[in-house]
Amino acid sequence: MRQLGLQDWVALYAALLSTVLALVGLYRWLRSGPRLSVTVFHPLHSGYRNSEKIFLSVISNIGSSSAVVERVHIEFLTSKRFWAQKVGEAVFDDSTRWKPAVKLIPVEGRPSSSREELNVLKPNDEIRAPADAIKGYDPKKHWIKVTAIPRRCGKKFVGWAAPIEVND
Known part of the structure; x- marks a missing residue:
């Protein structure tokens, strides 16, 4: 050699x-590109009184660039495994009443009026989205999976809430 x-x-x-x-x-x-953190608070820990059905999703921008959340997909599942049975789902995008990509700004001098503006999440900004769970949701048995999809990005960011045992 x-x-x-x-x-x-x-x-x-x-x-x-x-x-x-x-x-x-x-x-x-x-x-x-955008980096989002999705946190899901279980209905019993969401901070809303007298409710076993309202849960809170917090979508935070932890990246260094701004992002617009184009779509939020909420699923209720029997487990966290990929073969879990889906109990129900809800999708929020531009075709629904609540649009994650848009925020409503009050119009000055016109009570009860607002205008739509693009909801750009700058670094360290967040969206808080309280939502009612679907009919048939059992906080003791079902998982909540929230997926946030930013605009012009192929990435999906996921957060989970586990079932909670309640001591009666």
Whole structure:
């Protein structure tokens, strides 16, 4: 076996350096874009009095760039496994009454009037969305899965609320 010459060492160094730079670029690309945190508060921990059916979803922008949440998908499941049976679901997007991508701004001087404005989540901003659970939801048996999908992004961000045993 022959010894490595200067050209071989330079080629090896260049290959190693380009590989490291490619991995750093891939890491930065994966971390870029919107990053959302989805937190789901169980109905018994949502802070709403006299309710076993109202749960709270908090969607926070933990990334470094602004994001618009285009769609929120809420599912009620029998377990957290992929084969879980779906008890029910609700989807919120531009075709529903509550639009996660839009916020209502009161119109000055016109009581009971508001205008729609794009709901841009800047870094560290959040959307709080209280919602009624579907009919047939049992807080002792069913899981709540909330998926937030930002605009122009292929990523889905998911939060879960587990069933809670209630001591009567």
